[in-house]
Amino acid sequence: MEGASFGAGRAGAALDPVSFARRPQTLLRVVSWVFSIAVFGPIVNEGYVNADSGPELRCVFNGNAGACRFGIVLGLGAFIACAAFLLLDVRFQQISSVRDRRRAVLLDLGFSGVWSFLWFVGFCFLTNQWQRTAPGPGTAQAGDAARAAIAFSFFSILSWVALTVKALQRFRLGTDMSLFATDQLGAGTAQTYPGYPVGSGVEGTETYQSPPFTETLDTSPKGYQVPAY
Numbered sequence: 301m302e303g304a305s306f307g308a309g310r311a312g313a314a315l316d317p318v319s320f321a322r323r324p325q326t327l328l329r330v331v332s333w334v335f336s337i338a339v340f341g342p343i344v345n346e347g348y349v350n351a352d353s354g355p356e357l358r359c360v361f362n363g364n365a366g367a368c369r370f371g372i373v374l375g376l377g378a379f380i381a382c383a384a385f386l387l388l389d390v391r392f393q394q395i396s397s398v399r400d401r402r403r404a405v406l407l408d409l410g411f412s413g414v415w416s417f418l419w420f421v422g423f424c425f426l427t428n429q430w431q432r433t434a435p436g437p438g439t440a441q442a443g444d445a446a447r448a449a450i451a452f453s454f455f456s457i458l459s460w461v462a463l464t465v466k467a468l469q470r471f472r473l474g475t476d477m478s479l480f481a482t483d484q485l486g487a488g489t490a491q492t493y494p495g496y497p498v499g500s501g502v503e504g505t506e507t508y509q510s511p512p513f514t515e516t517l518d519t520s521p522k523g524y525q526v527p528a529y
Contacts, residue, residue, distance in 0.1 A: 361429035
């Protein structure tokens, strides 16, 4: 466990550049960033060759322009994403909200999983189109670039799957609620409620007092006279 909240400690802690650079997740992002360049770079530079029937350019992968465009878009997307997530990793320690940290980890997990699948599709697509490519002068000239794009597409699958696993591990770490025990939970475990203050006008107990005996006795009953002596 690297930290207390989704792989990081308390917000505002100082970032150690050496330990950050040695983290497996950081190394994987850099490797994936280099692999993305090795995919779209050769396609942009040498992926289009002269057609045998004219001066127009065609994609080296069986003349399928969609294959070249897919490889370029996939590589550029991975290039930008690696840079963005690397910057997010640097700023992750400064995120104070647990909810925002959870969203960042879920974004990393979802994007890495999707891009792993897209790299697998791209590798199968480029390999299939390269196998169908007819030999020729243009194909021989751009053959190294095509094979390099296919090879690093395969390597990108491995690196992005590893990034997905690391993001899943961070998500499973969750949040250590002991960070908030002293601030929120500790104060409410044995809380007692004060009684009514003295002199507030509210009596603690009620007493019942019977009304006074108001019945008067008749000292001179009717029909009786006091004899006079």
